[in-house]
Amino acid sequence: AQTVTQSQPEMSVQEAETVTLSCTYDTSENNYYLFWYKQPPSRQMILVIRQEAYKQQNATENRFSVNFQKAAKSFSLKISDSQLGDTAMYFCAFTPYDYTGANSKLTFGKGITLSVRP
């Protein structure tokens, strides 16, 4: 079974600064996908960024980037130039690779509440 751990329940950052959200996971799988999802106060969950475990290069999406350390089973999210709209709950999630597509369920961490201060 896979587990995803987000040990920081809350974080706060000043607007325009950089913040890093931590995530660790445990799995015996060698190939898998990792995700960061954002859930703003309106509750609609959206995908922020995705990392494929077999790719060594860290994924980036505009102001969002990850630091993926496969050996350490660590997957942190860095948000640069934080904006007020980044205020949300952020979830780290894992899904194992399965070429049949039969196992697409996401295992989520508990989430971290990020507040961006003006």
Added chain:
Amino acid sequence: KAGVTQTPRYLIKTRGQQVTLSCSPISGHRSVSWYQQTPGQGLQFLFEYFSETQRNKGNFPGRFSGRQFSNSRSEMNVSTLELGDSALYLCASSPRGTVGNEQFFGPGTRLTVL
């Protein structure tokens, strides 16, 4: 393209009743997954349907069930409601249900059991 829609958005029930929640995926998406979100347990996977077949099931009692129709719309049913079933129920759809595909979430149905 319209997003994932869930109805109703809010629901209040009493213990022992049953409830049916509905999810309409994005047009063309064939995989629908359901998740339960609570402050204590976080987000937990309930089940996934693909082409009207349940492909995966989480660790929930048999009171939780679901189905998917030929148009990919999905319903989940909870029978004999308990106080602990109070939660936000999220539905997510993806194009083919293959690994690594982004899952698109709906706004959720907030269920309160009194």
